[in-house]
Amino acid sequence: MTALLTVDSISKRFRGLLAVDKLSFEVPEGRIYAVIGPNGAGKTTLFNMIAGVYAPDNGTITFDGQRIDGLSPDKVSRRGVGRTFQIVRPFPALSVEDNVIVGALQRRHQVKDAQAHARDVLRRLDLYDKRGQRASALTLPDRKRLEVARALATDPKLLLLDEVMAGLRPTETDRMVSILKELNRETGITILLIEHVMRAVMALAARILVMHHGAPIAEGLPAEVVRDPAVIHSYLGAEDL
Numbered sequence: 514m515t516a517l518l519t520v521d522s523i524s525k526r527f528r529g530l531l532a533v534d535k536l537s538f539e540v541p542e543g544r545i546y547a548v549i550g551p552n553g554a555g556k557t558t559l560f561n562m563i564a565g566v567y568a569p570d571n572g573t574i575t576f577d578g579q580r581i582d583g584l585s586p587d588k589v590s591r592r593g594v595g596r597t598f599q600i601v602r603p604f605p606a607l608s609v610e611d612n613v614i615v616g617a618l619q620r621r622h623q624v625k626d627a628q629a630h631a632r633d634v635l636r637r638l639d640l641y642d643k644r645g646q647r648a649s650a651l652t653l654p655d656r657k658r659l660e661v662a663r664a665l666a667t668d669p670k671l672l673l674l675d676e677v678m679a680g681l682r683p684t685e686t687d688r689m690v691s692i693l694k695e696l697n698r699e700t701g702i703t704i705l706l707i708e709h710v711m712r713a714v715m716a717l718a719a720r721i722l723v724m725h726h727g728a729p730i731a732e733g734l735p736a737e738v739v740r741d742p743a744v745i746h747s748y749l750g751a752e753d754l
């Protein structure tokens with residue numbers, strides 16, 4: 514299967530601290546790929562390098578056949594990488610629909626077209642009935658889905674999801690999992706997610722990369738990765754299995 518994203522030996526240092534250390538992996542086109550690991554493992558730094566917030570100190574990032582490392586976040590987004598943030602940050606005073614229209618306008622010049630696209634996205638994310646509400650009035654599960662909707666409205670080929678299950682109850686986690694599965698199945702969109710909620714990771718991911726101190730300690734099929742002694746020792750613990 515062709516790789517949509519190829520990360521090749523990237524590193525990022527913050528003063529003395531090596532946050533990401535010669536990391537390499539490939540995300541196959543059309544798949545859901547998860548990155549897990551303890552706090553401080555370097556997952557968000559990895560996302561920030563893919564999304565253009567930081568340039569890697571070394572190594573390359575290739576997306577859809579072209580180098581994207583070192584491009585600005587806006588350019589990376591225009592190439593087709595959409596992202597959510599760990600701390601959800603919609604425009605609070607705008608309606609749910611207007612928040613999504615802002616994303617849709619990246620590739621559409623007519624507000625009418627952007628609105629039609631935003632409504633399609635809102636239906637997929639189970640938010641259509643709440644489109645008139647102010648974003649600030651939403652509950653956490655709704656805000657998390659709005660965050661995904663805003664990223665999706667930019668028509669990405671690759672969706673980067675940063676802890677979209679954090680703080681959700683199991684029933685809301687399962688709802689998000691089934692929405693993302695359906696989205697991937699029906700549109701073929703590739704999804705790269707950082708996630709601590711193993712229930713969601715195991716239900717979604719075709720492959721998993723486990724990071725620890727900036728480096729990979731395991732990569733492969735979920736069933737193999739969660740049985741890897743190094744993963745159990747540094748991250749999962751027996752209770753997660």
Ligand SMILES: Nc1ncnc2c1ncn2[C@@H]1O[C@H](COP(=O)(O)OP(=O)(O)OP(=O)(O)O)[C@@H](O)[C@H]1O
Pocket residue numbers: 527530532550551552553554555556557558559
């Ligand atoms: N802008 C920065 N300046 C200095 N140090 C940073 C910066 N961003 C991250 N770090 C450090 O880099 C390391 C990796 O952090 P990162 O946020 O990437 O980890 P993470 O795996 O995403 O953790 P979490 O699961 O808690 O979100 C940490 O030690 C963190 O303190």
